[in-house]
Amino acid sequence: MATIPLTVKGAEKLKQELHRLKTVDRPQVINAISEARAQGDLSENAEYDAAKEKQGFIEGRIKEIEGKMSNAQIIDPTNVDAEGRVVFGATVKMQDIEAGTTVEYQIVGDDEADIKSGLISISSPTARALIGKYEGDVAHVQAPGGLREYEVLEVKYI
Structure with a gap:
């Protein structure tokens, strides 16, 4: 399995979710299953079915996070x-040449991406177009609405 790039913040967020799943959610669902079993006939017990389904989801998510963490390459x-070059983890301030608007994004791992918080996935078309660029360079992004051009105004490593 390939390594999964994560920022330090992203890795910490996954660790916190894993801890919550194991210490809070898993015990709650086990308790819900035992309570549903106590009600008798399991063939027509909706609470039991719902609890078992939730248990399956929790266990699947735990395995998924553990797999990602074991293959993670944590980057601070x-x-x-990178001497001013756009790389994974960099925060890039850029201007849409056509619209004249300015935006700032940090390039992060797929699990960390949140466009509203200014975090874009390394797999996104915008991030792929920005990787390797320097201040003053123009990145050509193939977006759903057509080709967009962004001028890199500033690159920070924060």
Whole structure:
């Protein structure tokens, strides 16, 4: 399995979710299953079915997170020395040349992406177009609405 890039914040967020799943959610669903069993006939017990389904989801998510963490390459953007080049973890301030609007995004792992928080996935068309660029370069992004051009205004490693 390939390595999965994560920022330090993204790895911490996954660790917290894993901890919550194991210490809070898993015990709750086990308790719900035992309570549903106590009600008798399991063939027509909706609470039992719902609890078993939730248990399956929780166990699947635990395995998924553990797999990602075991293959994670954790990168601290503050320790990156890319000499002004856009790389994973970099925060990029850029201007849409056509619209004149300015946006700022940090390039993060797929699990961390949240466009509303200014976090874009390394797999996104925008991030792929920005990787390797320097301040003053123009990135051509093939977006659903057509080709967009962005000028890189600033690259930070924060």
